[in-house]
Amino acid sequence: MSWLKHAVRNPIGAKVLMAITGIMLTGFLVAHISGNLLIFVGPQAINAYAEGLRQFPAVLWAARAGLLVAFVTHIYFAAYVTMGNRAARPQPYAFSNTVQATLASRSMVLTGMVMLAFIIFHLAHFTWRITDSEISAMGEFDVYQMVIRGFRQPMVAGSYVIAMVAIGLHLSHGIASVFQTLGLNHPRYNRAVRFAGPAIGVGIALLFASIPLSIYLGLVK
Amino acid sequence: MKLKLHVWRQKNKAAQGRMVTYDADNISPNMSFLEMLDVVNEGLITTGEDPIAFAHDCREGICGSCGVMVNGVAHGPQDATTTCQLHMRSFQDGEELYIEPWRAKGFPVLRDLVVDRSAFDRIIQAGGFVSVNTGSAQDANATPIRKSDADEAFNAAACIGCGACVAACKNASAMLFVSAKVGQLSLLPQGQPERQERALNMVSAMHEEGFGNCTNQYECEAVCPKQISTDYIARLNREFIKATLTYPDAKK
The missing domain is CATH 1.10.1060.10 (Alpha-helical ferredoxin)
Structure with missing residues (x-):
C-alpha cells in the first residue's frame, strides 16, 4: 500500500482524494436539499420523510459513517494542500494582482472554514438539539415545528443564509474543479463544465437558503 | 515618458532585500521594457550606484530568462509576450511601476530581479x-x-x-x-x-x-x-x- 501513501503525499494525489470526497459531499447536499424541500409541501410530508429515514437505522448509520469519512478526508487533505501552498511562497509580492482567478477560487479556505463552523452549529441546532431549550423540549419527530421555530429567529435564519453564501461560493469553484483535477476534460465539454459548475453550486445554495428565508418572512408557517 | 519605479533590490541570496524607488526620465514609448531598465542602469552607473540586476539573453521572447513581475503581473500587462517583448507604450506617462522578481520557494532570488530557476x-x-x-x-x-x-x-x-x-x-x-x-x-x-x-x-x-x-x-x-x-x-x-x-x- 506504500504506492497509495506515496500518491496522496503528492500534490495531484491529495487533490484527487479531495475531488472524490467533494463529489460525495456534494451528493449528500443534493440528497439533503431534496428532503428539505418537502417543507414546502407541508408538515406531514417532511415529518413522514424524517421518520422514514429512521426506519432503516443500518442504512442511516452507514451513510453517516461514509459522510464523516469523506468530510474528515476532505478537510485533512485541504489542510495538507493549503500548508504546502503557503510554504511555496514564503515572500509575498509587494504589489499583488489577480488576472482571472475568481473570487470563489480565491476564498476556498475561508468558505470552507465558514462551512465547517456552520455544520457544527447546524448539528447542535437540529440533530443534537442543544442550542435551543424549546427545540430540546419538543417531541421526537416534529421536524416541521422544529424548523419553523428555528428560523423565526432572525439571528438563526441570518446565519444560515450567510452559511449558504459560503456554500454557494465553495461549490461554484469546487464542482468545476472536480473535472479538471480528475482530468475529465475535453474542449467539447470544457465550456459547459465551467458554466454548469457555478450554476449548480449557486442553485443548491439558493434552494437551501429559500427555507430559512421563507420561514423568516412568514411565507411558510 | 517619465515613470516612477519601485524595484526590488537584494545584494545576494542571503541578504535581506527591499523595494527601492527610482525615477526613470527620458523614456521613449518605443523602448522595450528591458531597454528602459538599461537606461535606468546607465544612470545608476554614472552616479556610482550598483545597477539593477535582471536576467536577459535573446530579447526576442524565446529564451525565457527575462521574466519579472510588473505591477503584480508576470511579464507585465501585455498578453502572450515575455518581458523583453513588452514595450513602454503599454504604460502611461507618469505611471508608477512595481518591479519584482518571481516569488517562489523553488525560485530563490540570487540578486535583485534575478532568480535561480x-x-x-x-x-x-x-x-x-x-x-x-x-x-x-x-x-x-x-x-x-x-x-x-x-x-x-x-x-x-x-x-x-x-x-x-x-x-x-x-x-x-x-x-x-x-x-x-x-x-x-x-x-x-x-x-x-x-x-x-x-x-x-x-x-x-x-x-x-x-x-x-x-x-x-x-x-x-x-x-x-x-x-x-x-x-x-x-x-x-x-x-x-x-x-x-x-x-x-x-x-x-
Whole structure:
C-alpha cells in the first residue's frame, strides 16, 4: 500500500482524494436539499420523510459513517494542500494582482472554514438539539415545528443564509474543479463544465437558503 | 515618458532585500521594457550606484530568462509576450511601476530581479526527455502521427520554461510547466515507453522542489507568454492518475 501513501503525499494525489470526497459531499447536499424541500409541501410530508429515514437505522448509520469519512478526508487533505501552498511562497509580492482567478477560487479556505463552523452549529441546532431549550423540549419527530421555530429567529435564519453564501461560493469553484483535477476534460465539454459548475453550486445554495428565508418572512408557517 | 519605479533590490541570496524607488526620465514609448531598465542602469552607473540586476539573453521572447513581475503581473500587462517583448507604450506617462522578481520557494532570488530557476532543470532531469537516441531525422511519414496530436504536442512544446506560471500562481505551483513537458512527450510515439514513469517522476520532482499545488485558478495560462492552456494540467492529472494506478513497477 506504500504506492497509495506515496500518491496522496503528492500534490495531484491529495487533490484527487479531495475531488472524490467533494463529489460525495456534494451528493449528500443534493440528497439533503431534496428532503428539505418537502417543507414546502407541508408538515406531514417532511415529518413522514424524517421518520422514514429512521426506519432503516443500518442504512442511516452507514451513510453517516461514509459522510464523516469523506468530510474528515476532505478537510485533512485541504489542510495538507493549503500548508504546502503557503510554504511555496514564503515572500509575498509587494504589489499583488489577480488576472482571472475568481473570487470563489480565491476564498476556498475561508468558505470552507465558514462551512465547517456552520455544520457544527447546524448539528447542535437540529440533530443534537442543544442550542435551543424549546427545540430540546419538543417531541421526537416534529421536524416541521422544529424548523419553523428555528428560523423565526432572525439571528438563526441570518446565519444560515450567510452559511449558504459560503456554500454557494465553495461549490461554484469546487464542482468545476472536480473535472479538471480528475482530468475529465475535453474542449467539447470544457465550456459547459465551467458554466454548469457555478450554476449548480449557486442553485443548491439558493434552494437551501429559500427555507430559512421563507420561514423568516412568514411565507411558510 | 517619465515613470516612477519601485524595484526590488537584494545584494545576494542571503541578504535581506527591499523595494527601492527610482525615477526613470527620458523614456521613449518605443523602448522595450528591458531597454528602459538599461537606461535606468546607465544612470545608476554614472552616479556610482550598483545597477539593477535582471536576467536577459535573446530579447526576442524565446529564451525565457527575462521574466519579472510588473505591477503584480508576470511579464507585465501585455498578453502572450515575455518581458523583453513588452514595450513602454503599454504604460502611461507618469505611471508608477512595481518591479519584482518571481516569488517562489523553488525560485530563490540570487540578486535583485534575478532568480535561480534551476529547479526547472532538475524537474526536466527527472523525466522530461526520451532516453533512447533518436538518431538522425527519418523520413517524414515513417512514423504516422495524427495531425491533432502533432499540433497539441507542438503547442505544449512552445513552453520556454520562463517560470511565469509559477510566479503568477497564487500557490507558486509549477503544474503548467510540468504539464507542458509531460504533455508534449505523452502525445508522441517516441514518448510512449517512458510515459508513466515520466509523469510520476516529474510530479514528484516538482513537489520536492517546494512548488505548491494547483487549485484550478488558471492565473498561469493568463500570463503564459506562449499561451499554454490549463487543458494540459487536466491531461497531466490524467497521466498521473493512470500511472499511479497501473504502473507495473510501482511500489507495492
